[in-house]
Amino acid sequence: MARRSILGLFSDPDTTANAMDALRGAGYKDWELDILSGAPYPEGTFGEHMPSHHLFKFPLIGAACGLAVAILLTAGTQLAYPVVTGGKPILAIPAMAIICYEGTMLGAILFTVFGIIFESRLPRPRVGIYDKRITEGYIGIVVTSDETRVVQAEKTLKMAGAIEIKSGA
Amino acid sequence: MHNGHNGEALAASPEEVTQDILRKHREFTPRFKALVAVLAVLFLLGVVGFIIRLQDGFEHRVKWGYYAAVVVYLLTTAQAAPMVAIAPRLAKANWRRPVSRAAEMFGVVGLFNLLLFIPLLFLLPSTEGRRTIWFDGPSMSPHIWDTLAMVFLVLCGLAMLWAGSLPDMAAARDHSSGRRQGLFAKLAMGWRGTDLQWFLIRHRIGALASLYFMFLVFTHFLIASDFVLGLVPGWKDSIFPAFQALSALQSSIATMLVTMFVLRKWCGYERYIGLEQFWALSKLLLATSLLWFYFWWSGFIIFWYGRQPVEQNVISLIISGPYLPIFFTTFILNFIIPLVLLIWNAVRRSILGPTVVGCSILVGTFFDRIRLYVSAFSIEDVTAHALTVVPPAHTPDIADILIIIGALSGAGLSYALATKVFPVVNIWEIKEYMLLRVQAAFHRMEVTILAKPE
Structure with a gap:
């Protein structure tokens, strides 16, 4: 009906x-x-x-994705071109931390904005x-x-x- | 009951508040038109200055020192201003309701500043052969990551502004006609005010606000590290990026105090923005001014006590050398004046007192950015092991002055135009406060009782 x-x-x-x-x-x-x-x-x-809503999942998933991409980028490039500098390990956390933090935040922001639009069911044409x-x-x-x-x-x-x-x- | 605590506005009905704010929102008064015209002319002067500067090319970084200083000044003041909406909102402070939108609207200035930021990328040298926070990363790392940080900070600020404005866009849509109605209908994106939409707006702003705060501090860390520390050979200072972030928090409050004063005095919002907001912010301003000194001192004392040649040269470069008068001006305007004035209850608990201190800090921070960025941009050999020769002070030429005037006017212009798109006073947050509060007799006085549903 x-x-x-x-x-x-x-x-x-x-x-x-x-x-x-x-x-x-x-x-x-x-x-x-x-x-x-x-x-x-x-x-x-x-x-x-x-x-009920799933808004809090969006920044968490976004942050996890961003962190994963950042680790992949930093660790991947350092492993692909392994050059020992100043006796530091190839995968040095301090050198990766800045990009990992930024990647995490970028992912969280992007997914939050997307989540807001999705969860609010916007835009509504009518x-x-x-x-x-x-x-x-x-x-x-x-x-x-x-x-x-x-x-x-x-x-x-x-x-x-x-x-x-x-x-x- | 009008006692300077927004009493007059709260005595009105929610519908009267809506009508009053929307009327001011759609009015194009002669004063507003004159302001826009003056700012537009000054902005065009800045464009002329920028074109003159472009003729010099990007080879000599020192010529762009004042340009860098004004871009970072806007990052420190305007782009930090949304913090005045964020921190009290996370702390559930009700005084922030009438001024939260005015603070969030500085996100629009962030978009303008993002455009100004682009030329700085051509001035930043490769990381090869010098010490930076990027260690042995690709030589263009600061160019990529600093740009991403600026872009996402602006995106987050605009998303926060838009998300928090949806109900007011819907109100503007319902109270307008013709092309304006079409514009606000698009911006409201079909907002109806369902219980789910209200539920989400509370939580979505909180999520974006937290992200903005975390990212603002991080962006300052990147910009301070790449555009100051990384350009001065031998300057190793873990406190300086934090000092700049703290300076941004202090300047954000100063920016909002001056904005609130302008909105109250000349834009007709005295019903909504009252003593309560000035008083609350003045306490935070005193605290951040004390922290300003603490952070500066913490950085200074290590270099002063160390007395290595490079440390003495760094102190000479940014404090005791060619920029000593500018340093003293900054110190007086950002610490001495706020301390001397704001320790007094009578000054804190006033509208004019915190505004005067706010002006002092805004001017002081401008000189501080000149002291730091012009001096850092004066260093020719950024790949040297240590700073051995302190360059002389670089004085601004006509192009620099035009650029400074144009950039500040452009920021003001973008904010002024944004006030005609977004209501500068948050209607729905004021209405929510009106729903939750009751005036009641308490023995021989009248008190405000506030419901706390959460």
Whole structure:
């Protein structure tokens, strides 16, 4: 069955939280509900689920890749052209440390920037269901579900005090 | 309740704050246009100076000493300024909210400075036959790794600015029309303010901020090592790169104090930037000024006590010799004046006092970069075993003066133009603070109660 989204617009946080409770009471799952706000309310203010993300993995993986490339580059070139200098070992850590640090950081930065874009699901060519009043302080609840359940959700949102309901694709 | 602690702004509603900041953001006042015009003309003068300098070629490094000094000055001041947003954000200090964007926007100046950095690569000699931090690496190692460091520092700064501005770009998109709306819609990249997006913005800025801090110190280590230490034969000093990084932290605070004063005094942001921000930064400025002396002394005392001929020559080159007046100026402006003024509570707890000290440090740091980079660029034979002859002071010519004026104006111009793309005061962070704080009666006084959800 086709899925559709609706947006219920609320003027204050308390009514929004009550509407979320009503939707959950009506059997809607966390993944069917989304909160839109113009300010970062503390996580869980509306009883919404804690989103999961993998953002911290990106810098770690990037740093590991960067370090691996740096070690490969420095150790590889020194082993390929082994010249003993000043009695120091061919693979001298102090000589490799600067490039290893820089490689680690470059990898971490690159992967973090990529991770931010990926995890935020950006760029979005279409904003999706939205109302400009969100940035004016209004709070939106987006319900994305099957056609029949969306109709039911609309009624629930109205009863919970939504000042306007908008439909989207 | 307006007491200089941003009280007036916080008494307004979040929507009023949004409207007010966005109105200032889109206004092109006659004063702003005049500023841009003056900066553009001065920047063009700098371009003329650069063309004159180019006629001399890159054979004589000494002629580019002042150019190098101004590039590193911008690295020390403007590119370090995002630290004023980073450190308090990691420490969850709420006073930073109105000024964090103004600090992050110096990332745009970093992009300008990256362009200025390119000619320096043609001036850096091969590492063959001289001692550098690259040991026996390829002879072009500093050229490659220093460039990568500068590029990624700028990339990280811009990513931090963009990531932290997404909600405000969306607000600008929703409150504008026509071409401006199209521009902000592109910059907002479809931001809607979902709980996942808000969750990520908190964490992504923290990740980028940590990386920027680690990379800023490292970039200073590379630039100080390759463009000063590596060019002065026999100068072996493990403290100098750390001294330059510390100087950048001190200058970042000074840069932001002066920027905050300008934004407050002439750009209409006095509702948001108040005594609280100046007071908090003045304490950090005093601490970094004391550290400035500590780091300088630690480096100096080893050379002074060692008394090897090369150590005496290095001291003569950068302190007691031809650049003695510049050293004294730096010492007074970067240490004596901050110490003498900022030890007083009344000065620290004011808006004008920390700003005056900030100006002093910015001028002092400029002279410090001249003292170090012009003197290092004056050394002809960089492959010598030791510095045996201290070259005379190199005075600036007309091209140098034009380049200095142009580079500083270009930095100012890029920042001024960026204020019309990114709101210079962070809207969403102020709104978050307004959500979390409550004014309440406490016996016979009114206090601010701040929620700490984490």
